Amino acid sequence: MSPTPSDGLAIEIRPIRPDDKQRLAAGHELMSSETQRMRYLMPKPRLSSAELRYLTEIDGEDHVALVAVAEQFPEVTLGVGRFVRDRERPDTAEFAIVIADAFQGIGLGGALAEQLAEAAIERGVRRFSATVLHENVAIRALLERISDRLAEARWSDGAGELLYELSAA
Numbered sequence: 001m002s003p004t005p006s007d008g009l010a011i012e013i014r015p016i017r018p019d020d021k022q023r024l025a026a027g028h029e030l031m032s033s034e035t036q037r038m039r040y041l042m043p044k045p046r047l048s049s050a051e052l053r054y055l056t057e058i059d060g061e062d063h064v065a066l067v068a069v070a071e072q073f074p075e076v077t078l079g080v081g082r083f084v085r086d087r088e089r090p091d092t093a094e095f096a097i098v099i100a101d102a103f104q105g106i107g108l109g110g111a112l113a114e115q116l117a118e119a120a121i122e123r124g125v126r127r128f129s130a131t132v133l134h135e136n137v138a139i140r141a142l143l144e145r146i147s148d149r150l151a152e153a154r155w156s157d158g159a160g161e162l163l164y165e166l167s168a169a
C-alpha cells in the first residue's frame, strides 16, 4: 500500500546516505510519470544503478542532499532535494527537488528547500540554478520562497535555466 498524508505520518528530513539506494528507487516508483518528467525534464521510469550511486554517494559539501522519510514507511523516500556546486562558479549550485505526488502541496518541498538553502549558505553557496519546464509553476513558487531575487532566466524550447539569489540566513 502506498503512503498518503492522511496516514498521519511522522516525517523526518535527514541527509541522504549510501544505503538509501533502494529507498530512493522505491520512492521514484511512487511518483507519476508527470512528476518524474518535471524533475528530470524527460521520461524517467526508473533510476539506473549508476544514477542511484551518483544520487546517494555524495560528499556533503559540494553535493548535499536531504530526504524525507516517514517512520511508518521506512522503505521509501517521500521526497528528496539536493544541490550540486558548480565547479566553474563555486558560489552557485544546481538545485533539484522532487516530492511524491500524494505529498505535494502540503509544505514538504518548502521544508526541504529551506533546509537546503541554509546548508548552502553555510557552505558559501549564494545562488541556486535550476532547469525547469515552462509549465512548472510550483517549482518557481518554491524557489521564490528561499530567494531574494531571480537574477537570470534563459528560456528555450519550453525549458528555462533560472538563477536565484538565496536569501541571507
Ligand SMILES: CC(C)(COP(=O)(O)OP(=O)(O)OC[C@H]1O[C@@H](n2cnc3c(N)ncnc32)[C@H](O)[C@@H]1OP(=O)(O)O)[C@@H](O)C(=O)NCCC(=O)NCCS
Binding pocket: 035, 036, 038, 039, 040, 095, 096, 097, 098, 099, 100, 103, 104, 105, 106, 107, 108, 109, 110, 111, 130, 131, 132, 136, 137, 138, 139, 141, 142, 145
Ligand atoms: C515543485 C515541488 C518540489 C514543490 O513541492 P511541494 O511539497 O508540493 O511544495 P510546498 O507544498 O512546500 O509548496 C511550496 C510553494 O509552492 C507552491 N505550490 C505548490 N504546488 C503548487 C502548484 N501546483 N501550483 C502553484 N504553486 C504551487 C505553494 O503554494 C508554495 O508557495 P508559497 O510558499 O508561496 O505558499 C513538487 O511540486 C514536485 O515534486 N514537483 C515535481 C518535481 C519538480 O517539478 N521538480 C523541480 C525540478 S528542479
